[in-house]
Amino acid sequence: MVDKVRDLKEVVSEIPAEGAEIALGGFAITRCPIAFACELIRQNKREMSLYEIIGSMDADMLVGAGAVKSLSYGGGSLDRFGRLGRINEAIENGTIDVKEYSGLGLTLRFTAGSMGIPFIPTKAMLGTEIIQNLLKAEPAVKVGQSPFDGESYVFLGALQPEYSVIHCQYADKKGNVVTEGPVWDLDLAKAGRKLIVTVEKIVSTEYIKRFPEKVIIPGVYTYAVVEAPYGAYPTSVYKCYDYDARALKLYAGVNTNQHDFDEYLSKYVLGTKDHNEFIEQMGGIARLNSITADPVFGYAMGGKNDGSD
């Protein structure tokens, strides 16, 4: 049987040191592939082209670490905790090449990629400065007339990034992926020429066969499966653990300027050998216990978890 299980360090070491093209799942403060992003930083990947539909902490850290040459995204934030300070400053200073889409705009490029069709039409973004800027900077975006109704449409070229990386709850070693909760990154995942899935736990194929309706991505799409417990920490994974408000507040405080961010990065990422040590620096098992999800509600009950502690 095909065994796609790989070690995080090993699978990241396979990614080109310069110029890799990577799409990241995650949405603001949930299911972000943080362990993966931190390992990219530890292995000093440079000049990356990054894609993320709703930008989050992972993309912000990679931009802050100087690893990114270009970023295509639909905006993003740390929700109430703050903004993507490293991305915002990079845009303001023009230090990286940023292409902004609407959320649907970028998602549709992945959808075309996931289906293997060359482009997809939509009326999304018509009339906006978003589309004006894309028409100047992105050859894969065009406006034209539909041959069917003669109306104006945006034609979005398919996007099949070299790597798509998402973090989910479970997968088996064949790469059948189970996700609980909403799946905003489904199309991004299926578009990647190589889909890497980091999961909380690798489960048996017997489990998959008992709940095939929970599989959102069949193994035929998957290149590698990495077991990375708490791999989205400090962002949340539905029914596994909550976001860590204290850790997100800490990050939202340091990402407002490069100096504080650099100190954070050298202490928590470059100064740790792996994601386990990162979590230990953040408070370790006691911290994780405080954000363990209630099985009915899917998040940590009691306390406000808004970072006020």
Add this chain to the structure above:
Amino acid sequence: MGAIRYSTNELMAVTASRLLKDGQNIVVGLGLPQVATLLAQNTHAPNINIIYEIGVINPEAVDPGVGIADPRLWHRSEYFTSFIGTLGEILQKGLVDVGFLGGLQIDRYGNINSTLVRTDGKMRHFTGSGGASDIATFSRNVYVIIKHERRKIVDTLDYLTTAGYLRGHETRRECGLPMCESIKVITNLCVMGINPEDKSLQVESIHPGISEEDIINSTGFEVKMSPGTKVTEQPTEEELRLLRERIDPAGMYIK
């Protein structure tokens, strides 16, 4: 009985909730839009469908969240789906009756900037559009909740992320966009709607205690009053009770 006391945010939530009709499909963001939608659901519109763009339909949250990426807001949902499931299918197919939006700036034709602000030749970048641009493109009605200040309700946007009626008249249709039925802007001073002729914003109702001059002074373009401008109807005691006891007991948004 004495006069009913309420906050401006309570008035805005009640005003927005009264615009919603039973059975409508509504794309909601966190904050006053969510409060308004829940109020409508608890009063005149029990069969409203709530949609979060992240891929969540008809949740029944019991705890407040920090954003639509907070699993608190996904509790007891009826359906989990993808971005394509919400924005690409339900929204793009034209099934959304009302999209609620906020933004950094809005202009006289209901166009919105949710991305960046320019001052003194410098740019400050904020969060970007996300699904907001898509929601304004495809929803039948767009309701915007925004603070009424000259720097937010402006003559010229610093960046147009979200199409309203573009440059008015038929320019939205000519650009190839589906025509939305209405845009309403609910501020802390008034409610504005769209003039059917030139598709520009005009004041439809003024909140109690606010003068026309207050609105003129707080608006970055020459603001028009619609014929028969009214005073915004006040909240009822029952609406205030629901807001305070059931929908936002911690007073996170209605204070």
